[in-house]
Amino acid sequence: MPLKNITQLKTITAYQKIMMKNFTLLLALLIGTFLQAQQTDFVKTFTVEEAVQYAISNNFDAKNSKLDVDKARWRNWEIKSMGLPTLSAAAEYDYYFKQPQIPSIEKIFNDPNSITTQVFGYLAMKDPNILQMLYNYSVNNKDTKISFVMPHNFNTSLTLSQLLLDGRYFIGLKATRDFTKVARLQKDLSDQDIRYNVMKAYYQAQAAKESKQYLEEVKVLVEKITSDTRKIYKEGLxxxxxxNRLELTLSNLESQLxxxxxxxxxxxANLKFQMGLDLGSEIILTDKISDLRAKMDPSVLPNFEPSKRIEYQLLETVIRVRHYDTQQRRSGHFPSLVGFLNYGWQAQVDKFGNFFKSREVSYPDGDVRKKSNWFQTGIVGLKLSVPIFDxxxxxxxxxxGKLDEQKSKNDFEKFKQASALQFxxxxxxxxxxxxxxxxxxxxxxxxxxxxxKTNIKFxxxxxxxFELVQAQQELIQNRLKFIQAQLNLLNTKADLDKAVGK
Structure with missing residues (x-):
C-alpha cells in the first residue's frame, strides 16, 4: 500500500476514535441528565405552606370532611323531596289454586238478606231473564257450590301522591340551611386542625433534620481533631x-447521631402521614427553622375574640339545629294531610293465556262483540291523619329534644370559658x-x-x-438545645394562633 494511503487511513482512524469518544461523552451526559430528571420527578420539595395546602387536599380527614359536606347537601334534598310529588307503580299477580266458594244458589235465594241475593236482584232489574236462568240452575243443581273468583288475577296501578300539610316538613325545611352550615364549619375546623398538625409535624421533622446535620458536621470536626491528636501522640508531643478522650467523644457522638x-x-414519616403522602415517597423540606423563626415577629401578638373561632360559630349553629329538632318533635302532635291519585288496570281470567286475548260477549239482540279482559279503575282522594293518643x-x-338543646347551650358556655383559658x-x-x-x-x-479558645490552646x-472535650460537649448540647428552643417557640406560636382561631 502506498505511503500516502497509509497516512490517510491513519488520519481517518484517529478521526473516528475522536468522534466515538465525543459520542460516548455525549451519551453519558444525556443519560445523566435523564436520570437526574427522573430523580427530580420523584423527589418533591415542600415549604410549610405548600405542605399545609397539599394536606388540605390529600389528608384522609380532609377528604372525609368534603364528603360530609356533600352528604349534607344530599340530606337537604332528602328533606325537600318529602314535600314534592311522588309517583309509584305497583303490579300484583295472584293464582288461586283453590278458589273461594259460596254456598249453593238455592240457599242464596232462601236468604233474602245475603249480598249475593241483592246483587242478583240488581242484575234481574237490568235483565229479568238472568234471574230466571239462575233460578232454573238452582233447581237442577241444589248442592253445587259456585265461585265468583277466577283462578288468574292481575292488578297494576300508578299512584301519584302529594304532601299538603305537615308541620314536621316545614320545620325541616327551615333546618336544611343550618345542616349545610354545620357540615361546612366542621370542614373548616378539620382544615384548621390539619394546618396545625402539619405545621407542628413540619417543624419537628425539620428540627430533627437540622440536628442530624449539625451532629454530622461536628463528627467531621472531631474526627479531624482526633486524627491530628494521634499524629501528635506518635511524635511524642x-x-x-x-x-483516648477524643476517641470516647467520637464514639458518644456517633451514638447520639x-x-x-x-x-x-x-x-x-409522621409529616408524610399528616400530609396524606405515601410513606415511601421522597420529600425535601425547604424551610429552615432559623428562616421560620426570622419571619416571626414576637412583638405582634393576635387579639382574642371568641366569636372568630370556628368552634364558636359551629356551636351557635348546633343550638339552632337542636331547637329545630325540638320543634319538629313537638309538631308530631299536629295533623297531616296527603292528596293522592290512583289509576289502575285489573283482569281476572280462567287461563293465563287469556290475559292476552279478548273475550266474546253476547248481547240480547243477538250481537256478539269482543271485549278486553282488562278493566280500568281510578280514584282520587285526601288522607287526613290526626294523632289522638300515643x-x-x-x-x-x-x-x-329539649334536654339535648340545653346540653348544646351548656357546651357553648363551656367553650367560651375554655377558649379564654386556652388563650x-x-x-x-x-x-x-x-x-x-x-x-x-x-x-x-x-x-x-x-x-x-480551647481548641486554639490545645x-x-x-x-x-479534657478541656477541649468538655468545651466540645457543652457546645454540642447548647447548639441542640437552641434548635429545640426554636422548635418550641414555633410550636407555642402555632398554639397561640390556634387559640385565636387562625
Missing part, C-alpha cells in the same frame, strides 16, 4: 490519654418559650467562644484534651 437519625426518620310517646321525644395559657407558654430561646442563643454564643500545646 501529647499523652495517650488525650487520644444514630439516635438523632432515627428520630429524624420517624418525624419525617301513650306519651311524642311527649317523651319532645322532652329529649391565656398559650400566651404564657409563648412568652416562656421566647425567653428560653433568648437564653439558649446566648449559651450557644458563649459555648462557641469557649470552644474556639493546638498550641498549652491546653489539654
Amino acid at each position: 501529647t499523652e495517650e490519654l488525650d487520644v 444514630n439516635i438523632t437519625e432515627k428520630m429524624a426518620t420517624v418525624a419525617l 301513650s306519651g310517646n311524642k311527649m317523651a321525644q319532645t322532652q329529649q 391565656q395559657s398559650s400566651q404564657a407558654f409563648f412568652a416562656q418559650a421566647l425567653s428560653e430561646e433568648q437564653y439558649s442563643q446566648k449559651s450557644v454564643e458563649l459555648s462557641q467562644k469557649i470552644f474556639n 493546638k498550641e500545646g498549652v491546653g489539654n484534651s
